Amino acid sequence: GAVVSQHPSRVICKSGTSVKIECRSLDFQATTMFWYRQFPKQSLMLMATSNEGSKATYEQGVEKDKFLINHASLTLSTLTVTSAHPEDSSFYICSAREGGNTEAFFGQGTRLTVV
Amino acid sequence: GENVEQHPSTLSVQEGDSAVIKCTYSDSASNYFPWYKQELGKRPQLIIDIRSNVGEKKDQRIAVTLNKTAKHFSLHITETQPEDSAVYFCAARESGGYQKVTFGTGTKLQVIP
Numbered sequence: 001g002a003v004v005s006q007h008p009s010r011v012i013c014k015s016g017t018s019v020k021i022e023c024r025s026l027d028f029q030a031t032t033m034f035w036y037r038q039f040p041k042q043s044l045m046l047m048a049t050s051n052e053g054s055k056a057t058y059e060q061g062v063e064k065d066k067f068l069i070n071h072a073s074l075t076l077s078t079l080t081v082t083s084a085h086p087e088d089s090s091f092y093i094c095s096a097r098e099g100g101n102t103e104a105f106f107g108q109g110t111r112l113t114v115v
Numbered sequence: 116g117e118n119v120e121q122h123p124s125t126l127s128v129q130e131g132d133s134a135v136i137k138c139t140y141s142d143s144a145s146n147y148f149p150w151y152k153q154e155l156g157k158r159p160q161l162i163i164d165i166r167s168n169v170g171e172k173k174d175q176r177i178a179v180t181l182n183k184t185a186k187h188f189s190l191h192i193t194e195t196q197p198e199d200s201a202v203y204f205c206a207a208r209e210s211g212g213y214q215k216v217t218f219g220t221g222t223k224l225q226v227i228p
Contacts, residue, residue: 032213
């Protein structure tokens with residue numbers, strides 16, 4: 001099956017700093033990537049959708065200036081959490097899809113802890 | 116936008132019994148319904164899916180049913196085993212736009228040996 005690799009798997013950062021998370025499709029070209037946030041014991045909440053070469057589309061309530069998403073190539077999307085605060089601590093997970101009507105595959109997720 | 120509700124939030128069954136998880140969705144245009152199993156700290160894994168042109172699908176001990184009219188779909192696990200213990204999410208994918216996937220709230224399944 002298709003492989004999506006997400007790095008880092010865990011990161012601890014200080015309040016006020018920025019953290020970049022990478023999501024790579026290893027064996028297919030991902031025209032669309034999705035970024036989710038999952039708080040403990042809760043569901044996956046879609047943050048934004050990105051298509052290669054265009055600006056990301058953010059869900060209502062998600063600050064685009066705080067969660068910067070770049071989908072510069074067909075195999076890589078990045079999520080940068082800027083000026084992180086403890087309330088940003090969460091499990092961030094990406095998924096990638098090759099084309100329309102195809103299955104989306106998940107990365108292994110990133111556990112972000114802001115101290 | 117799409118809204119997916121899932122019940123129950125927790126479910127405990129004896130090993131060998133069946134488990135049923137139910138979901139409803141709001142957007143009649145959604146046409147693909149995957150189910151995911153997620154273990155603690157891991158990525159969701161697709162276990163079965165169903166498209167809107169099909170009413171039922173089975174894969175060994177797992178089956179899914181879809182009632183498009185009522186906008187209900189359900190996951191059935193038979194002969195449960197301790198390794199089935201996990202959190203299960205239903206989801207609905209929109210047919211247009213970016214084909215976003217909306218997840219249900221999750222069901223924590225515990226299979227008691």
